[in-house]
Amino acid sequence: EVQLVESGGGLVKPGGSLRLSCAASEFTFSSYTMNWVRQAPGKGLEWVSSISLSSTYIYYADSVKGRFTISRDNAQNSLYLQMNSLRAEDTALYYCAREFCTNDLCYSHAFDVWGQGTMVTVSS
Amino acid sequence: EIVLTQSPGTLSLSPGERATLSCRASQSVTSSSLAWYQQKPGQVPRLLIYGASSRATGIPDRFSGSGSGTDFTLTISRLEPEDFAVYYCQQYGSSPYTFGQGTKLEIK
Numbered sequence: 001e002v003q004l005v006e007s008g009g010g011l012v013k014p015g016g017s018l019r020l021s022c023a024a025s026e027f028t029f030s031s032y033t034m035n036w037v038r039q040a041p042g043k044g045l046e047w048v049s050s051i052s053l054s055s056t057y058i059y060y061a062d063s064v065k066g067r068f069t070i071s072r073d074n075a076q077n078s079l080y081l082q083m084n085s086l087r088a089e090d091t092a093l094y095y096c097a098r099e100f101c102t103n104d105l106c107y108s109h110a111f112d113v114w115g116q117g118t119m120v121t122v123s124s
Numbered sequence: 125e126i127v128l129t130q131s132p133g134t135l136s137l138s139p140g141e142r143a144t145l146s147c148r149a150s151q152s153v154t155s156s157s158l159a160w161y162q163q164k165p166g167q168v169p170r171l172l173i174y175g176a177s178s179r180a181t182g183i184p185d186r187f188s189g190s191g192s193g194t195d196f197t198l199t200i201s202r203l204e205p206e207d208f209a210v211y212y213c214q215q216y217g218s219s220p221y222t223f224g225q226g227t228k229l230e231i232k
Contacts, residue, residue, distance in 0.1 A: 045161075045169065045212055047221040061220045062125075100159075100171060100180070107174060109216035110159045114168040 002026045002113050004096045009118030016086050020118055022079040022096030030074035033057075033099040033108040036081050038092035039117070048094070049081065050109060064090075086122045093117040126151055126215050130224035136232040143200040145227045147213035152193045154217025160189055160198045163226075164209045172211075173198065205231075 008020040022034070036048040049060045049070040058070055069082040079096055097111035127150040137143055147158070156176040161169040171180045173189035176196055186201040200207055208231050213224040 044226045045163075045214070045223040047214075047223070050221075059219050095168065100174060107157070107159075107216055109219075109221040110157075110171065110174050110214070111169070112171045112180060116168060 002098075004098065004113060004115035006094060006096050006115045006118035009094065009120045011121045011123065012086055013124050014087060014122055016122070017082070017084045018086065018120060020081040020083065020094055020096075020120070022115055024077045024079070024096075024098075027098075027113075029072075029077040032101070033106070034072060034079045035097045035099065035109065035111060036070065036079075037095045037097050037111065037114075038090075038120075039095070040089075040092040043092075046092075047109065051079070052108070083120070086120075088122050091120060091122050093119050125220055126153065126218060126222055128213050128215060128222055128224035130211075130213060130227045132227060133225075134228045134230060136230050137203055138232045139203050139205055141203050143198075143203055143207070143229055145198040145200075145211055145229070147191075147196040147198070147224050149194040149196070149215060153196075153215045156192050157215055157217030158189075158191070158196050159214045159216060160187075161212045161214065162207075162209045163212065169212065200229075203229075 003025045005023045035050040051070045067085045071080045095117045096115040098113040099108045100110040100112035131146045158176045160173040163169045177189045210226045
């Protein structure tokens with residue numbers, strides 16, 4: 001079964017750092033653009049960042065630019081999100097999400113496979 | 125940034141009824157790069173529609189999407205009990221790849 005499993009969330013003080021990980025299985029990880037999407041408690045979805053197959057193209061939401069860094073290790077089938085200078089408004093469930101592909105095309109920033117998420121709480 | 129505004133915020137209907145959910149963009153969405161997702165409580169989002177009108181694999185044909193430019197619609201032709209959930213539209217044509225605020229479809 002295609003699976004994404006996030007880890008690394010927790011409680012951190014404002015200004016602190018966390019590194020999230022996402023382990024992929026049962027698909028060719030290196031063939032997909034990968035994304036992080038977050039959801040604050042009781043709120044909607046917010047795209048955070050994406051990274052292309054070979055890490056050539058990386059994009060961030062303005063809300064995290066300069067503070068978060070996305071990376072991947074295709075040999076380890078893993079996606080990462082280094083989060084620095086964390087703020088209360090970064091409190092959310094962070095999902096790892098795979099780009100959606102049909103037989104013909106891939107849509108880098110639509111998502112068909114999601115992990116269960118890892119919770120990040122920023123509070124003093 | 126393209127802002128997506130969904131309406132209504134909450135829609136109260138009965139099983140068997142037709143649901144029409146709206147998503148309006150602040151500027152034209154590139155190449156109809158518009159998706160719809162369903163999210164049930166405690167679950168991850170599920171991709172329903174991509175390209176404004178194409179159903180993802182395994183999505184029942186009671187779900188249909190339409191629209192272009194700045195106005196998009198998700199229609200559920202006959203509501204089943206399992207369809208009551210929150211629905212999000214998302215544009216994936218230009219960064220940042222924004223979501224609407226969601227429409228909650230609840231049982232009347």
